[in-house]
Amino acid sequence: MKNLNDLRDKAYQCAVKHGWHEIEYNNEHFICLVISELMEAVEADRKRDYAGKGMKELFNDAIFDGEDFKEIFDLNLKGTVEEELADACIRLLDLAGLRNVDLGEVTLDDLKCSEGFFDWTFTESIFFLVCNLANTNFIETHSFDSCLRVALMEIMGFCVKKDIDIFWYIEQKMKYNELRPFMHGGKAY
Numbered sequence: 279m280k281n282l283n284d285l286r287d288k289a290y291q292c293a294v295k296h297g298w299h300e301i302e303y304n305n306e307h308f309i310c311l312v313i314s315e316l317m318e319a320v321e322a323d324r325k326r327d328y329a330g331k332g333m334k335e336l337f338n339d340a341i342f343d344g345e346d347f348k349e350i351f352d353l354n355l356k357g358t359v360e361e362e363l364a365d366a367c368i369r370l371l372d373l374a375g376l377r378n379v380d381l382g383e384v385t386l387d388d389l390k391c392s393e394g395f396f397d398w399t400f401t402e403s404i405f406f407l408v409c410n411l412a413n414t415n416f417i418e419t420h421s422f423d424s425c426l427r428v429a430l431m432e433i434m435g436f437c438v439k440k441d442i443d444i445f446w447y448i449e450q451k452m453k454y455n456e457l458r459p460f461m462h463g464g465k466a467y
Contacts, residue, residue: 323400
């Protein structure tokens with residue numbers, strides 16, 4: 279059982295600490311940033327840039343200080359499909375924190391699906407996710423809270439179907455983000 283509110287709070291607190299909420303933006307701004315992460319995942323898939331086997335062992339067995347962790351992360355995870363999908367989830371978690379959305383808890387069984395868009399190509403599946411995120415009719419007829427939770431569950435469910443331990447990758451990317459400079463050294467939100 280994963281408490282998504284714990285992940286939400288951690289993502290949001292990191293974003294605040296690093297200056298990402300000093301300007302007020304609307305929900306569409308943040309959703310567009312989620313979509314941009316999903317597009318980066320498509321590009322990584324096209325390059326066949328996946329995290330290699332043994333990443334968990336590499337990160338879990340080694341003891342790193344901050345700079346070592348960043349260097350190992352940059353060499354092994356940066357720009358991979360897994361990292362980009364984790365970024366999309368972290369952006370949704372951050373938005374949920376900003377808007378104080380209760381995401382509740384989830385189990386891996388909650389995320390398992392046997393059919394549907396998960397059986398399409400990677401790019402087709404991401405297109406489906408993006409369409410759902412950008413579907414203003416859905417957002418207008420459902421609460422924003424439920425839209426965020428559905429989007430997060432769809433991405434995480436996709437990862438479970440593709441044997442990507444999304445919670446582990448989110449954890450690694452959050453550690454990495456904590457080590458980054460304020461506004462990642464001058465990047466605009």
